[in-house]
Amino acid sequence: MTAPRPASTSGIELRHLRAFAAVARRRSFTHAAEELLITQPALSRTVAQLEAGLGVRLLDRSSRGVALTDTGAAFLVHVERTLAGFDAAIAAARHELRLRLGFSWLLPDPWAQRAIARFERDSGAQVELVRCDNPLDALDRQGVDVALVRGSRPVGDGVRTVHLYDEQRVAVHARDEAAGGGREASRSHPPKAMADALRWQDAHEWTLVVNTASGTTGPWCWPSGNGPHRYVETANFDEWLESVAAGRGLGIVPDVAERRIHHPALRFLPLTGAPPSPVRLAYRPEAGTGSTLLRRFLDAALDAASTCTHAGGA
Template sequence: MTTPGTGTASGIELRHLRAFTAVARHRSFTRAAEELLITQPALSRTVAQLETALGVRLLDRSSRHVELTDTGAEFLVHSERTLASFEAAVAAARHESTLRLGFSWLLPDPWARRTIARFERDTGARVDLVRRDDPLDALDRSAVDIALLRGSRPVEPPRRTMHLYDEQRVAVCARDSETAEAGHLEWRDAADWTLVVNTASGTTGPWTWPEGDGPRRLVETANFDEWLESVAAGRGIGIVPEVAEHRIHHPAVRFLPLTGAPPSPVRLAYLPDAGARPALLRRFLDVARLVAAQGTHAAEA
């Protein structure tokens, strides 16, 4: 029989890995215990059992905040992969190996394509693409597991967001409008615009400016299609990420350079304590971050 502390994997169970990864993510035994629905002493004992079985220290409890040791940081990567693979295997056996990615319009390419392909290859799970006018609402109703967001609109707890990268903004207007004849727009002139806003999932709206600094006239629409047709009809101008210029083909609109505009962030929103496959979700976030860091988010010509 192997004695504890010899560095073998004897006696290590999935509950040990789940306990450790929860503490590592939250950097808190209290919040991790709340997520796992167990008491804090029970969680502490479970993590201690894991450290004893491995013969190493994974967490530094010497400060007010729990921190990973170097060994703990390395072990966390493998622990999350193990949990993700296990959940994918169980889900596959139950025909449930699917993660649903919600979006409102224009998934960024090639980032989305490469992220999905790598995630599916690494886990054996499948990503379903779910279009919703309001992906955050779909997330709250458990209609999707992750929501892709564009723009700087605030996201309230308990949702969390992960920043991927930033996109440049361009202006779009009716092709036969006076704005189109100007050839370009200046961000500093926003107060003079009539801005068409997609209130459900738009990237640019009143929330983009400090109070009182934005456009004085707004035309509100409820989804992407209404927004595009309102711009085409000459109701006002729209502001979108530059990817739209390569992906939207509408005969009645024209895209214009926009000088001085701040970048538009691309984020993923998720509920960390919801759903039956938290490790699979975490694995998708890891892959998404890695692909974004590799600079593969720019649109291909």
């Protein structure tokens, strides 16, 4: 019996890898096509060509959306590292210095503007802003050189952090608790939640909406048994925001949200007794664009943090 002929990879090009990475990152052919400025049929053909060339299925497609197969998830790690290395090589050849800053939502102001302006002025390099659901994952895949992280969750082995400042937490809930929440909405808003302020020590009464990828407030913030008794998990900031607006539960965020998010379905409340939420930069010393450029950005970031009296995040 003849062994199956292995798939040929000679026709695989960078455009195939970029197409796959975009779909995997956005979990949508439609959104990935918009990002790449190509038509959705062309994107589908490109990804199909990649799968045929490799002889494996990288994506599961269904009416509910797009998901990575186990093989696709493993392949994505190498693809993103390959693309990052290629882009860095091109930038070096063109003498274009850049540093990629990953963030999950709303870069804190005025810190970001001051840090970026000083770094670009002093180094001659450019900061590329990369929005990602989980900046630490992007850092691990070498999709970014430094990641802005909020909260006190562990960052993983081999990752160093620099503390910039602390943010104050506020509470947010659906302005119209009857909208979209049904019976769950009434459970998520006990009488104290409708007062003029909330108390951190009353957390056991809440249903808390948690962004598991990059949120600052979740089960890890309380000793065992002292936190909310009910949680609603979401995978990114947009899902978190709309789940709170739909009355699924309360949200807890740094106070920048109250200043910069204008959602007609949300109401913000002061939160007393809550611990501050740290803002940090995370990086891998052995990776990225080089220790000198990274150090100059960290210096600019710390200098900007020392001059900011108010900064915010999520």
